[in-house]
Amino acid sequence: xxxxxxxxxxxxxxxxxxxxxxxxxxxxxxxxxxxxxxxxxxxxxxxxxxxxxxxxxxxxxxxxxxxxxxxxxxxxxxxxxxxxxxxxxxxxxxxxxxxxxxxxxxxxxxxxxxxxxxxxxxxxxxxxxxxxxxxxxxxxxxxxxxxxxxxxxxxxxxxxxxxxxxxxxxxxxxxxxxxxxxxxxxxxxxxxxxxxxxxxxxxxxxxxxxxxxxxxxxxxxxxxxxxxxxxxxxxxxxxxxxxxxxxxxxxxxxxxxx
Amino acid sequence: xxxxxxxxxxxxxxxxxxxxxxxxxxxxxxxxxxxxxxxxxxxxxxxxxxxxxxxxxxxxxxxxxxxxxxxxxxxxxxxxxxxxxxxxxxxxxxxxxxxxxxxxxxxxxxxxxxxxxxxxxxxxxxxxxxxxxxxxxxxxxxxxxxxxxxxxxxxxxxxxxxxxxxxxxxxxxxxxxxxxxxxxxxxxxxxxxxxxxxxxxxxxxxxxxxxxxxxxxxxxxxxxxxxxxxxxxxxxxxxxxxxxxxxxxxxxxxxxxxxxxxxxxxxxxxxxxxxxxxxxxxxxxxxxxxxxxxxxxxxxxxxxxxxxxxxx
Numbered sequence: 001x002x003x004x005x006x007x008x009x010x011x012x013x014x015x016x017x018x019x020x021x022x023x024x025x026x027x028x029x030x031x032x033x034x035x036x037x038x039x040x041x042x043x044x045x046x047x048x049x050x051x052x053x054x055x056x057x058x059x060x061x062x063x064x065x066x067x068x069x070x071x072x073x074x075x076x077x078x079x080x081x082x083x084x085x086x087x088x089x090x091x092x093x094x095x096x097x098x099x100x101x102x103x104x105x106x107x108x109x110x111x112x113x114x115x116x117x118x119x120x121x122x123x124x125x126x127x128x129x130x131x132x133x134x135x136x137x138x139x140x141x142x143x144x145x146x147x148x149x150x151x152x153x154x155x156x157x158x159x160x161x162x163x164x165x166x167x168x169x170x171x172x173x174x175x176x177x178x179x180x181x182x183x184x185x186x187x188x189x190x191x192x193x194x195x196x197x198x199x200x201x202x203x204x205x206x207x208x209x210x211x212x213x214x215x216x217x218x219x220x221x222x223x224x225x226x227x228x229x230x231x232x233x234x235x236x237x238x239x240x241x242x243x244x245x246x247x248x249x250x251x252x253x254x255x256x257x258x
Numbered sequence: 259x260x261x262x263x264x265x266x267x268x269x270x271x272x273x274x275x276x277x278x279x280x281x282x283x284x285x286x287x288x289x290x291x292x293x294x295x296x297x298x299x300x301x302x303x304x305x306x307x308x309x310x311x312x313x314x315x316x317x318x319x320x321x322x323x324x325x326x327x328x329x330x331x332x333x334x335x336x337x338x339x340x341x342x343x344x345x346x347x348x349x350x351x352x353x354x355x356x357x358x359x360x361x362x363x364x365x366x367x368x369x370x371x372x373x374x375x376x377x378x379x380x381x382x383x384x385x386x387x388x389x390x391x392x393x394x395x396x397x398x399x400x401x402x403x404x405x406x407x408x409x410x411x412x413x414x415x416x417x418x419x420x421x422x423x424x425x426x427x428x429x430x431x432x433x434x435x436x437x438x439x440x441x442x443x444x445x446x447x448x449x450x451x452x453x454x455x456x457x458x459x460x461x462x463x464x465x466x467x468x469x470x471x472x473x474x475x476x477x478x479x480x481x482x483x484x485x486x487x488x489x490x491x492x493x494x495x496x497x498x499x500x501x502x503x504x505x506x507x508x509x510x511x512x513x514x515x516x517x518x519x520x521x522x523x524x525x526x527x528x529x530x531x532x533x534x535x536x537x538x539x540x541x542x543x544x545x546x547x548x549x550x551x552x553x554x555x556x557x558x559x560x561x562x563x564x565x566x567x568x569x570x
Contacts (some may be wrong), residue, residue: 016450050526081433086430099426100482110419112437116420
């Protein structure tokens with residue numbers, strides 16, 4: 001697959017300026033400004049309620065925001081929808097739904113510009129090669145609930161690839177997934193970055209940030225820090241992000257980071 | 259033997275009568291339509307909304323009945339007005355969707371009963387409206403049922419992928435730029451049309467069972483949506499015909515009997531379905547327990563455990 005759209009050079013895939021989101025008068029995101037770099041894996045960390053999911057949903061145009069601007073390669077979210085692909089949190093998917101792996105991946109080919117349209121040969125080719133890229137082609141006819149957690153996550157990544165998106169947004173992709181599967185998925189995401197895509201994911205797994213992410217965004221309603229993972233991901237930054245609670249909860253991480 | 263012969267005689271005589279032929283055709287058409295639409299109602303989790311829409315269409319039925327106009331038209335108007343009102347009332351943040359439905363469905367239903375209670379023949383009229391009157395289906399009714407059914411099925415076929423996407427992953431649909439409220443409204447409109455047609459067979463109170471129950475049984479038999487629609491249609495049509503034939507000699511209410519047959523189908527499948535039935539699962543479990551002592555198996559613990567819990 002060398003069909004990654006390569007839009008304007010020098011324009012960040014995602015440029016967020018002064019984004020403010022409030023639910024029922026409570027501020028969820030306060031004046032968030034960040035430019036996500038191209039061809040990189042960026043991890044978003046922060047405590048529960050820090051606004052990680054809110055940030056991702058705002059970027060995909062799924063919720064209204066009170067202030068600020070979001071540009072995707074210089075376009076509005078509405079203009080850029082086909083270039084952004086979303087991999088949902090595992091908990092929001094009904095895994096018992098009577099749908100096969102290939103039907104899920106085929107949904108990446110749907111577009112509101114062409115409703116009431118049957119998938120054609122090109123769509124089937126795109127779905128098949130997306131499945132091959134994540135190593136799941138042998139499971140095409142399986143019902144999604146019969147797969148392991150890691151395999152399910154790969155199927156949803158394949159859906160994003162079938163969409164031929166250049167920006168992949170993954171909400172907590174590693175929740176409920178074993179370490180080996182997490183490793184497989186990170187390798188897949190690194191490959192996607194190498195072929196020119198941009199990956200943005202939220203995670204609770206702090207130990208994987210330095211090993212697998214190029215950039216890190218520490219979020220707690222505001223931007224606490226943003227930069228290359230190797231230099232930004234320091235203990236004092238994490239303490240500010242998690243408000244000092246971190247090291248009671250994640251004793252091991254302190255050693256990895258220091 | 260004598261009882262059997264006289265039963266056969268009953269059927270032979272009634273099958274030649276036009277009203278019974280109409281009833282058989284109507285129950286097949288309505289059962290099949292309900293099974294197809296019910297598939298998406300079950301997958302989207304709209305069973306309660308369906309019940310609410312059916313009850314809420316009642317004042318429309320009542321007004322049309324008193325005015326002597328087409329009952330189907332009255333039900334359609336009331337159903338669509340209510341679906342719009344549910345959306346409007348639940349825009350108040352203190353009232354969630356569920357509460358809005360609860361308030362409106364009971365209120366609209368009471369309004370219908372109040373309107374009907376003005377009539378002299380209150381009890382008789384009320385019961386035929388509430389529980390259906392499939393033995394009174396006319397040729398004109400049959401044509402209406404067939405036309406509305408054809409429109410609904412055509413919409414399901416044309417918008418199959420959109421209905422599937424919105425049932426499975428509405429967040430992804432919204433991220434792709436679909437207007438999910440429009441997709442919800444499409445399903446609610448198809449549901450309302452199906453309710454309006456189903457009223458003829460089983461009435462206001464029971465119509466949701468015709469829509470949900472055959473599809474719920476079909477859901478237990480397959481993991482494919484197209485197969486589920488076909489099985490739902492088959493079970494719905496079979497329930498209609500079997501219920502009609504079972505009710506006639508015993509002089510049971512045909513609408514209720516049809517629903518009972520569908521419910522029996524559901525429980526039979528729930529217990530005996532080869533894939534997900536409780537009894538085959540229990541037998542398999544017992545067999546596994548027995549063999550575990552003889553041949554210890556570690557192969558299953560080496561592979562990742564499949565994810566089997568369900569979110570509903």
